[in-house]
Amino acid sequence: MNILDGKKTAQFYKDTIAAEVAALRAKGSRKPHLVAILIGSNGASETYVASKVKACEQIGFESTLIRFETDVTEETLLAEVHRLNETADVDGILVQLPLPDHIREDTVTLAIDAEKDVDGFHPESLGRMLLGLPGYVPATPKGIMMLLDYYNVDTAGKHAVVIGRSSIVGSPMSVLLSRNSKPGNCTVTLTHSRTVDLRYHTLQADIIVAALGKPLFLTADMVKDGAVVIDVGITRMKDESLSKGYRICGDVDFDAVAPKCSWITPVPGGVGAMTIAALMQNTLEAFKRRIKV
Ligand code: NAD
Numbered sequence: 001m002n003i004l005d006g007k008k009t010a011q012f013y014k015d016t017i018a019a020e021v022a023a024l025r026a027k028g029s030r031k032p033h034l035v036a037i038l039i040g041s042n043g044a045s046e047t048y049v050a051s052k053v054k055a056c057e058q059i060g061f062e063s064t065l066i067r068f069e070t071d072v073t074e075e076t077l078l079a080e081v082h083r084l085n086e087t088a089d090v091d092g093i094l095v096q097l098p099l100p101d102h103i104r105e106d107t108v109t110l111a112i113d114a115e116k117d118v119d120g121f122h123p124e125s126l127g128r129m130l131l132g133l134p135g136y137v138p139a140t141p142k143g144i145m146m147l148l149d150y151y152n153v154d155t156a157g158k159h160a161v162v163i164g165r166s167s168i169v170g171s172p173m174s175v176l177l178s179r180n181s182k183p184g185n186c187t188v189t190l191t192h193s194r195t196v197d198l199r200y201h202t203l204q205a206d207i208i209v210a211a212l213g214k215p216l217f218l219t220a221d222m223v224k225d226g227a228v229v230i231d232v233g234i235t236r237m238k239d240e241s242l243s244k245g246y247r248i249c250g251d252v253d254f255d256a257v258a259p260k261c262s263w264i265t266p267v268p269g270g271v272g273a274m275t276i277a278a279l280m281q282n283t284l285e286a287f288k289r290r291i292k293v
Contacts, residue, residue, distance in 0.1 A: 002151075002263050004230070006143075006270040009150045010277035017277075017284050018059040024291075025060065032287035033062040034092040034118065034279075035084055039077070039103070040070035044236060045096045052094075055276045061283060064090075074103045078111050085113040091290055092118030092283040097168075115289065118282040121168060130175060136282045141173040143274030144209065144230055146281075148183040153228055153263055160186040161201050163218070163251070164211035169232055173209050198222070210251035220256040228263040232271050 021032065034056055038049050049065060056063035068077065077095075084093045093116045095108050114124035120136035128135030137145075148155060160177045164170035170190065177186040189201050193212075202208055202222040210218045211232035223229060233251030250267030258264050265271055 001258050001261050004147050004151055004153075004228075004263050004265045004270060006147060006265060006273040009147050010143075010273035012150065013146060013277040014055060014059050014280060017280050020284065021060040029291060030089060031060060031062040032091050032283050033064070033089050034094070034283045035064045035066060035090050037066045037068070037077070037080065037093070037095045039068045039072055039096070039100060042098070044234070045098070049096050051272075051276055052279060055280055056283075059280060061280070070100050072100075072103075074107065077103060077108060081108065081111045085111075085116065090116065091287040092116055094119045094279070116286060118279060118286050119168075120172075120282065126167070126172065129172060132179060132181075136285070137176065137278075138168050138172045139278040139282065140169050140211075140232060140271060140275045141176050142281070143276075143278035144173065144232075144271060145176050145183055146278060147230075147265070147271070147274050148228075151263065153183065155183040155207065156185040158186050158206035158228075159189070159204055160207040160209065161189045161191060161205035162209045162211065163191050163198065163202070164209075164213070164232070165190055165192040166211065169211040170209070173211065177207070177209075212251055214251055215249035216251070216253040218252040218257060220253065220260060223257050223260050225260050226262045227260065229257055229261050229265070230271060231265050231267050233267065234272060 036049050036052055038045060053063045053065055084090050093112050099105055109121045112122060114122045117125050117136050120138035125136045129137050162170050162174045174188045174190040177184060178188045191198055191201055199222045203224050205227055207228040209230040213233055215235045215237060229252055231250035231252040235249045236246040237249045239247040248268050
């Protein structure tokens with residue numbers, strides 16, 4: 001069993017981006033600028049946004065965090081997004097999910113200028129991904145592809161089973177794995193909450209991507225020997241023995257599944273770290289397009 005070390009790999013990609021930024025800065029360029037909008041004070045969202053801001057600092061990006069109270073109106077939020085769309089030195093805009101119930105996610109996603117859509121959630125970004133055109137790929141599936149690439153995991157002709165069909169993880173993941181590219185060229189089965197006999201499917205998988213948000217869901221009896229297992233899940237589980245009161249749990253029963261795998265991602269230190277690196281990559285691309293490098 002080998003570990004797909006997201007933390008180490010993310011550092012590699014971040015170092016590469018930092019070197020590119022330093023070279024651009026030496027030629028007199030401004031810094032790439034990412035703006036994150038955070039609504040309310042959800043603990044997990046706070047942590048994600050803090051990691052993104054920290055990564056920006058590490059690699060020489062400028063970052064701005066804009067906060068709104070939970071009762072912010074959709075109108076106010078959209079006005080802020082439109083202002084950022086028009087602000088020349090803003091390269092990337094992200095609105096941290098989930099949003100309060102009274103704000104429509106689709107409306108906010110559509111409001112972000114597709115040129116600044118570094119999360120890759122805008123229909124234009126998703127359409128470009130489907131067509132194999134240059135554009136922003138959602139950060140989590142993009143980060144997984146970067147991880148598979150870094151470790152040169154052989155995916156061509158393999159059967160990949162993706163668990164979960166969300167528009168930000170499972171669905172784009174299925175598209176990327178099936179693309180005629182390296183990594184890619186998998187035969188993909190996309191499974192979801194209405195899939196009958198999921199275990200039947202996972203047992204045939206050479207590659208499993210678990211992205212459903214149910215802690216320890218994928219058990220050893222669902223995985224064939226030699227499989228590659230990618231754990232996307234992040235759930236906070238109560239744990240009084242830790243000072244923060246919780247521990248992060250993936251969708252895979254790591255201790256039981258890992259011995260059967262050829263490759264597996266840990267949680268934490270797997271996909272989460274790669275998501276941040278992929279977001280930074282998207283922001284650098286947005287910046288380079290805007291300054292026309
Ligand atoms: P989501 O709730 O939008 O989607 C979950 C999907 O799982 C749905 O498509 C549903 O059909 C499917 N599902 C639910 N129960 C199932 C079952 N029993 N069998 C098969 N499929 C089932 O979730 P999401 O936004 O895609 O996130 C999934 C998980 O990944 C969450 O834990 C989330 O926190 C985590 N996540 C992690 C990162 C990261 O950077 N590591 C990024 C995004 C999401």
